[in-house]
Amino acid sequence: MKMHSVFGVLLLIIIPVLTDKINIMKNSKMESWISTENFTTIIKKSFFYAKCCNIFLSESIYDVDTLFHQFINIYPREYVLHKIIYDCRGYFLLGPTDEEIEKAIRVVPSSLSTTEILVIINGELKNTSKLFNVSLFGNSNANIVSRSGIWTLSENYLKPRFFFKVHSYEELMSEFNIIDMKGRELQVCTFYQPPFSYLNKTIKKIIDGVEEDVFLADSDKEKDGIEMKIFLVMAEKLNFTWTIRKLKGKYRYGRRINSSYWDGGVIQLVLEKKVDLAFGNVRLTPNHYEFVNMSTPWIQMLTKFLVPRPQPITNFWAVMRPFSMDCWILVLIMIIAKSMYMYIRARVDPKFPKRFRSFFCTITELIGRLVGTWVPRNIANARFELHLWQTAGFLLVTAYCSSLAARLTNSEYEDRIDTIRQFLEANLLWGHEGPVPYWPDYVDVDDIYASQLSSRYTPVKGQEAYIHTLIEQRKFAIYGFVIDSIFFPEDDIFKEHIKNYRLMKQSTGNYYSSFVIQSWLLQHIDMVMLWLRESGIALFHLNNVMHRRISFNLREVVKEHDGFDGIYKRLGLTPLGVGFLTLIVGLLASTIRFFYELKQASNSRSIREVFRDIQKKRKMYKSSIYKKNYHKEAESIDHNSSNKNFDSFVIKSVNHTTNTESTQKYNDKIFHNNLGNI
Numbered sequence: 001m002k003m004h005s006v007f008g009v010l011l012l013i014i015i016p017v018l019t020d021k022i023n024i025m026k027n028s029k030m031e032s033w034i035s036t037e038n039f040t041t042i043i044k045k046s047f048f049y050a051k052c053c054n055i056f057l058s059e060s061i062y063d064v065d066t067l068f069h070q071f072i073n074i075y076p077r078e079y080v081l082h083k084i085i086y087d088c089r090g091y092f093l094l095g096p097t098d099e100e101i102e103k104a105i106r107v108v109p110s111s112l113s114t115t116e117i118l119v120i121i122n123g124e125l126k127n128t129s130k131l132f133n134v135s136l137f138g139n140s141n142a143n144i145v146s147r148s149g150i151w152t153l154s155e156n157y158l159k160p161r162f163f164f165k166v167h168s169y170e171e172l173m174s175e176f177n178i179i180d181m182k183g184r185e186l187q188v189c190t191f192y193q194p195p196f197s198y199l200n201k202t203i204k205k206i207i208d209g210v211e212e213d214v215f216l217a218d219s220d221k222e223k224d225g226i227e228m229k230i231f232l233v234m235a236e237k238l239n240f241t242w243t244i245r246k247l248k249g250k251y252r253y254g255r256r257i258n259s260s261y262w263d264g265g266v267i268q269l270v271l272e273k274k275v276d277l278a279f280g281n282v283r284l285t286p287n288h289y290e291f292v293n294m295s296t297p298w299i300q301m302l303t304k305f306l307v308p309r310p311q312p313i314t315n316f317w318a319v320m321r322p323f324s325m326d327c328w329i330l331v332l333i334m335i336i337a338k339s340m341y342m343y344i345r346a347r348v349d350p351k352f353p354k355r356f357r358s359f360f361c362t363i364t365e366l367i368g369r370l371v372g373t374w375v376p377r378n379i380a381n382a383r384f385e386l387h388l389w390q391t392a393g394f395l396l397v398t399a400y401c402s403s404l405a406a407r408l409t410n411s412e413y414e415d416r417i418d419t420i421r422q423f424l425e426a427n428l429l430w431g432h433e434g435p436v437p438y439w440p441d442y443v444d445v446d447d448i449y450a451s452q453l454s455s456r457y458t459p460v461k462g463q464e465a466y467i468h469t470l471i472e473q474r475k476f477a478i479y480g481f482v483i484d485s486i487f488f489p490e491d492d493i494f495k496e497h498i499k500n501y502r503l504m505k506q507s508t509g510n511y512y513s514s515f516v517i518q519s520w521l522l523q524h525i526d527m528v529m530l531w532l533r534e535s536g537i538a539l540f541h542l543n544n545v546m547h548r549r550i551s552f553n554l555r556e557v558v559k560e561h562d563g564f565d566g567i568y569k570r571l572g573l574t575p576l577g578v579g580f581l582t583l584i585v586g587l588l589a590s591t592i593r594f595f596y597e598l599k600q601a602s603n604s605r606s607i608r609e610v611f612r613d614i615q616k617k618r619k620m621y622k623s624s625i626y627k628k629n630y631h632k633e634a635e636s637i638d639h640n641s642s643n644k645n646f647d648s649f650v651i652k653s654v655n656h657t658t659n660t661e662s663t664q665k666y667n668d669k670i671f672h673n674n675l676g677n678i
């Protein structure tokens with residue numbers, strides 16, 4: 001509406017947007033002072049980028065009628081009258097005097113460097129005209145044609161700008177493929193950020209009345225870094241000189257306060273037009289782009305985490321590891337099922353070995369046969385079942401043993417953290433030195449796991465001690481980016497901790513890195529950037545810098561240390577824990593049993609007396625044996641049989657006082673087991 005009222009002064013005729021060209025041609029009768037051929041040249045030279053044209057006519061239509069019709073006859077694209085379509089970029093202003101035109105120009109968005117303006121004055125133009133005030137034209141490209149002369153505005157990248165008079169339409173400007181800034185000094189800003197920029201040494205310098213730290217950039221070692229190299233090529237190609245100031249303040253890129261206000265960092269410097277260009281791994285995101293113009297990116301990078309390396313562990317239940325839980329459960333179910341079968345079969349089938357009529361005996365024997373340790377000979381009528389059972393047992397035990405040996409002699413490690421989900425499950429925290437991230441720039445907010453990363457964030461600035469403890473407790477992940485398969489932590493302070501970290505496989509996102517620039521530079525920087533990318537020069541500098549500057553440490557993080565290292569471990573106590581536990585429980589159980597039976601046998605007597613009794617009888621027995629053997633040949637003594645005889649003798653004598661036959665039999669067996677090897 002506002003636009004309309006301003007132009008209302010200038011407008012006389014209201015022509016619908018795409019006027020029928022043939023009708024208009026019929027109306028133009030007068031001969032124009034610019035030949036068709038020359039007009040074509042003017043249009044070609046003036047509108048290079050414009051996709052369409054916004055036309056403004058002065059009030060006095062009859063004065064410019066011929067020129068206007070000539071224009072629409074020649075102009076090859078679409079045009080609109082009395083409206084502004086910002087995307088068009090082309091502006092044609094036609095009038096008899098400069099005063100009306102000057103008013104109209106104030107409405108043209110001239111701060112954009114891609115705006116193209118053509119002014120035709122149907123009359124004389126004095127070189128003192130207000131139209132030659134270059135501040136009216138901002139960063140745009142402009143040509144002025146009048147009966148008294150032709151002027152063109154100097155390049156927008158050279159300050160100060162001025163109009164200069166040319167003598168032929170061929171000399172009008174707009175199309176500049178090769179630009180030459182003729183040594184103009186650009187204000188640039190960056191900071192120390194390997195591998196992008198290694199500038200570090202500074203000196204003090206007054207710029208626009210403010211003291212600034214300016215990078216000295218006096219040696220090749222300083223003027224290094226991938227983006228620095230790219231910047232130097234741009235400076236050479238566009239022929240500009242530079243002063244690079246060091247970024248002040250606590251934030252590198254700054255942060256968004258609200259939709260119209262940005263605080264700190266290089267973005268604010270460019271926004272306030274204090275610098276013309278800034279670089280240092282700036283992300284090309286909608287968030288940044290809403291505030292400043294950014295160049296075509298030169299690379300895409302992945303963001304990743306370094307996570308603590310898995311530590312070696314010794315597990316008490318290590319002997320259980322060869323089989324999964326499912327396998328163990330299946331083995332247990334099979335033992336029970338088979339025992340039931342044997343038990344029921346023994347009850348029903350009289351020819352089946354009688355010992356299977358006890359469920360407990362069955363289960364013990366089946367376990368014994370499964371692990372191949374206990375094999376009673378009598379398997380009449382159950383030969384087939386037991387044979388199969390034992391074969392299966394053999395396979396299971398062999399598999400178990402070989403797997404166990406391999407596992408126990410190699411180091412066992414915690415599980416690796418390789419996905420965002422595992423990251424969350426491991427309760428890791430992460431953080432960086434800048435302000436709390438603007439989340440859509442950092443993580444995929446639509447992913448259920450990645451979106452939770454924001455809740456694991458803790459700021460680093462101001463709580464370094466806490467972060468250090470977290471790192472020692474292996475509760476902190478280091479955030480960074482991967483470039484050319486090398487990981488760089490986003491903050492330098494984490495560099496020393498890297499050796500205890502490894503690279504998490506899943507990336508958390510990716511971004512494009514580009515330069516922040518003033519809009520008038522955009523087109524030229526983009527052109528050089530595209531050229532650097534297409535020719536592979538950007539890639540060359542990337543590889544070159546990486547090759548020269550990357551320390552061994554940064555390459556280490558992709559190596560895994562939790563694999564087989566070629567060294568076989570000696571077995572400690574813990575991994576064999578379950579084995580020892582079984583031994584101890586077994587021993588304890590049999591000892592308790594033994595004492596319990598001694599107690600039973602002793603009745604009211606004390607245990608000591610029982611032992612004395614046994615001792616006495618042993619002596620008596622020995623002397624009797626000795627007497628017997630005295631008569632026989634000494635070599636023919638069978639130790640085993642003598643032992644057996646002795647056992648039953650002792651037991652019989654001990655049990656002399658007990659009454660029932662069955663108890664005696666039972667004790668006999670137990671004593672045999674316990675004392676057999678005396």
Ligand SMILES: *[C@@H]1O[C@H](CO)[C@@H](O)[C@H](O)[C@H]1NC(C)=O
Nearest residue numbers: 126127128129132163164165
């Ligand atoms: C304007 O033109 C007059 C002659 O036409 C000339 O003397 C004068 O120097 C010019 N001024 C500028 C600023 O070019």
Ligand SMILES: *[C@@H]1O[C@H](CO)[C@@H](O)[C@H](O)[C@H]1NC(C)=O
Nearest residue numbers: 106129130132133134135136
């Ligand atoms: C140019 O225009 C600006 C604002 O439009 C004004 O401040 C300045 O005085 C003008 N310069 C001349 C030389 O007229």
Ligand SMILES: *[C@@H]1O[C@H](CO)[C@@H](O)[C@H](O)[C@H]1NC(C)=O
Nearest residue numbers: 035037038150167168169170
């Ligand atoms: C207009 O075009 C003619 C040739 O058609 C050329 O000789 C003449 O120099 C041109 N005029 C200008 C001002 O360029």
Ligand SMILES: *[C@@H]1O[C@H](CO)[C@@H](O)[C@H](O)[C@H]1NC(C)=O
Nearest residue numbers: 180181182183184238239240
């Ligand atoms: C760069 O600018 C300087 C200073 O104006 C000029 O002397 C030089 O010729 C220019 N270099 C190129 C390659 O155009």
Ligand SMILES: *[C@@H]1O[C@H](CO)[C@@H](O)[C@H](O)[C@H]1NC(C)=O
Nearest residue numbers: 192194198199200201202492
């Ligand atoms: C940067 O310069 C400062 C002081 O000039 C120095 O202490 C620091 O070590 C330098 N950093 C690097 C990485 O060279």
Ligand SMILES: *[C@@H]1O[C@H](CO)[C@@H](O)[C@H](O)[C@H]1NC(C)=O
Nearest residue numbers: 256257258259260261262263
């Ligand atoms: C944005 O924040 C600035 C500074 O806090 C404030 O002055 C401004 O009014 C805010 N603008 C909007 C649209 O909220």
Ligand SMILES: *[C@@H]1O[C@H](CO)[C@@H](O)[C@H](O)[C@H]1NC(C)=O
Nearest residue numbers: 114289290291292293519522
């Ligand atoms: C430059 O940035 C401004 C402000 O964000 C935006 O309006 C303009 O469209 C951008 N220019 C280009 C060429 O993208």
